Amino acid sequence: MELTYGIVGIVGKPNVGKSSLLNAIIREKVSIVSPKPQTTRDNVMGIYNDDDSQIVFVDTPGIFQSDSKLGDYMNRNVASVASDVDVLLVLVDGTKEINQETVKFVSRFKKENVILVVTKTDLTNFEKLYPKLSVLNELDFVIDIIPISSHKLKNVDVLLKVIKENLPKGDESCLMFERDMYTNKSVKFLASEIIREKILLALDDEVPHGVAISIVKFEEEGNLARIYADIICERDSHKGIILGKGGQMLKKIGQNARIEIEKMLEMKVFLEIFVKVKNNWKNSLALLSEIGYNNSEDY
Ligand SMILES: Nc1nc2c(ncn2[C@@H]2O[C@H](COP(=O)(O)OP(=O)(O)OP(=O)(O)O)[C@@H](O)[C@H]2O)c(=O)[nH]1
Numbered sequence: 259m260e261l262t263y264g265i266v267g268i269v270g271k272p273n274v275g276k277s278s279l280l281n282a283i284i285r286e287k288v289s290i291v292s293p294k295p296q297t298t299r300d301n302v303m304g305i306y307n308d309d310d311s312q313i314v315f316v317d318t319p320g321i322f323q324s325d326s327k328l329g330d331y332m333n334r335n336v337a338s339v340a341s342d343v344d345v346l347l348v349l350v351d352g353t354k355e356i357n358q359e360t361v362k363f364v365s366r367f368k369k370e371n372v373i374l375v376v377t378k379t380d381l382t383n384f385e386k387l388y389p390k391l392s393v394l395n396e397l398d399f400v401i402d403i404i405p406i407s408s409h410k411l412k413n414v415d416v417l418l419k420v421i422k423e424n425l426p427k428g429d430e431s432c433l434m435f436e437r438d439m440y441t442n443k444s445v446k447f448l449a450s451e452i453i454r455e456k457i458l459l460a461l462d463d464e465v466p467h468g469v470a471i472s473i474v475k476f477e478e479e480g481n482l483a484r485i486y487a488d489i490i491c492e493r494d495s496h497k498g499i500i501l502g503k504g505g506q507m508l509k510k511i512g513q514n515a516r517i518e519i520e521k522m523l524e525m526k527v528f529l530e531i532f533v534k535v536k537n538n539w540k541n542s543l544a545l546l547s548e549i550g551y552n553n554s555e556d557y
């Protein structure tokens with residue numbers, strides 16, 4: 259049987275809905291989501307499987323002006339995807355202004371097989387959105403412009419159809435992954451991301467952006483997983499905020515993370531979290547590498 263296969267990159271500004279789209283396509287929580295910009299730091303692969311295709315989607319960090327070595331790492335992740343995929347989805351926020359600046363932004367990705375995806379259409383309406391899109395018509399290298407809603411799963415099937423039309427065809431030997439895999443990331447990575455997501459959701463901007471998670475130990479024993487994690491933060495004052503009064507904040511973050519990790523692993527989880535201060539870790543190549551933020555691993 260003829261199969262459609264290939265790699266599809268997802269790029270765009272922070273908070274535009276890249277990770278939400280990945281999760282909507284894969285129908286699993288592969289990549290963490292929060293209302294705060296710069297939630298995603300790594301390229302996260304989600305593998306879409308159906309009877310006649312296997313498509314590897316790669317979620318990337320939002321593109322922004324880097325102010326640290328961590329930021330440089332994030333931008334390198336985007337660059338590696340933008341240049342080297344079969345189809346590139348460039349996402350634009352349908353609730354925001356769409357103007358010449360948007361055209362300029364999308365033009366940065368000028369290459370073959372670019373699909374422009376307009377996100378969050380459930381927050382706007384047809385009358386408001388469509389006149390805004392006319393400015394995008396001058397982007398003649400774009401294959402198609404597709405408005406979607408990841409939350410309402412609106413037009414995600416149409417997007418998939420257009421993607422498939424633009425991917426290579428082959429047979430089973432062309433597929434890169436086992437048919438039951440939905441991500442290339444380890445459960446250790448996914449667990450660390452879930453903890454980071456709970457911090458992003460619980461605390462104000464500055465603290466989560468200076469936080470990294472290191473899984474110190476991950477052991478499975480029968481139907482129980484024991485996970486020991488460090489939350490690494492930049493300052494003593496941040497440590498105080500993460501701990502909260504009498505340790506209540508950390509307790510809440512831990513509980514929320516544990517519930518979701520249990521769901522993912524389908525087993526009981528014992529989760530112990532310590533908070534550690536490492537000044538300026540975002541600018542220390544050695545510390546970044548120790549935490550796992552290095553570009554040596556291919557997406
Ligand atoms: N209403 C609505 N909200 C959405 C939709 N897609 C994403 N969002 C919200 O937009 C915010 C950002 O979503 P993410 O998926 O984390 O965005 P991102 O582009 O991956 O962000 P970064 O990783 O920070 O670059 C979250 O609060 C999402 O719930 C959508 O289809 N509809």
Ligand SMILES: [Mg+2]
Nearest residue numbers: 276277297298
């Ligand atoms: Mg993201």
